Amino acid sequence: MSQVAVFIDGGYARKVNDAFPNNDICYRKFSDHVAGADIRVRTYYYDCPPYISRRPTQEERQRQRGFDRFKTTLQRLPRFQVRLGWLQRFTLPGGDVEYRQKAVDILLMLDLVRLSASRQIQRAVLLAKDSDFVPAIDIAKDEGVIVQLYYSNPRPNMKLLDSCDETIRIDQAMMNQIQR
Numbered sequence: 001m002s003q004v005a006v007f008i009d010g011g012y013a014r015k016v017n018d019a020f021p022n023n024d025i026c027y028r029k030f031s032d033h034v035a036g037a038d039i040r041v042r043t044y045y046y047d048c049p050p051y052i053s054r055r056p057t058q059e060e061r062q063r064q065r066g067f068d069r070f071k072t073t074l075q076r077l078p079r080f081q082v083r084l085g086w087l088q089r090f091t092l093p094g095g096d097v098e099y100r101q102k103a104v105d106i107l108l109m110l111d112l113v114r115l116s117a118s119r120q121i122q123r124a125v126l127l128a129k130d131s132d133f134v135p136a137i138d139i140a141k142d143e144g145v146i147v148q149l150y151y152s153n154p155r156p157n158m159k160l161l162d163s164c165d166e167t168i169r170i171d172q173a174m175m176n177q178i179q180r
Helices: 010-019 027-035 058-075 104-117 131-142 158-163 172-178
Strands: 003-009 039-047 080-084 086-091 097-102 123-127 146-151 166-169
Touching (some): 003 010, 003 027, 003 104, 010 039, 027 039, 027 146, 027 172, 039 104, 058 080, 104 123, 123 131, 146 158
Parallel strands (some): 039 080, 146 166
Antiparallel strands (some): 086 097
């Protein structure tokens, strides 16, 4: 039996959920499914809380409460860890506002490299889509870790797909097994 860690990019997981209307991923079921007979050391969920202005609106407060409930629920699951970055607000030319996640990807990469280099895992499962993860995946593979990528729509970057040892597409049949 191998030891496995599951790494979930929360932003991408929401997009996967959107690809399967009325079928949200149950992260515990997903983690157990992908671990199979192996020992799941931990599931890491990476995200950031919603943006809150200096004078929060009622809507911002409501979004924050919802996020806090979700985060608490995940943290109480056995062998789950939530890692949080933050949202940064940018004003674009023309006055439009855009929010960008900060530190989320690097937190995932640091955990993947740390667990691989310390030989705590032999297999890493990612639910992600960014090619930013490729250098960390390469290090994990150099350390002897098998890296599996689970994905759906939107399809991940080709560099990410090519860098993983195995890629598994989440289809409706799998979603039926891992849904809430």
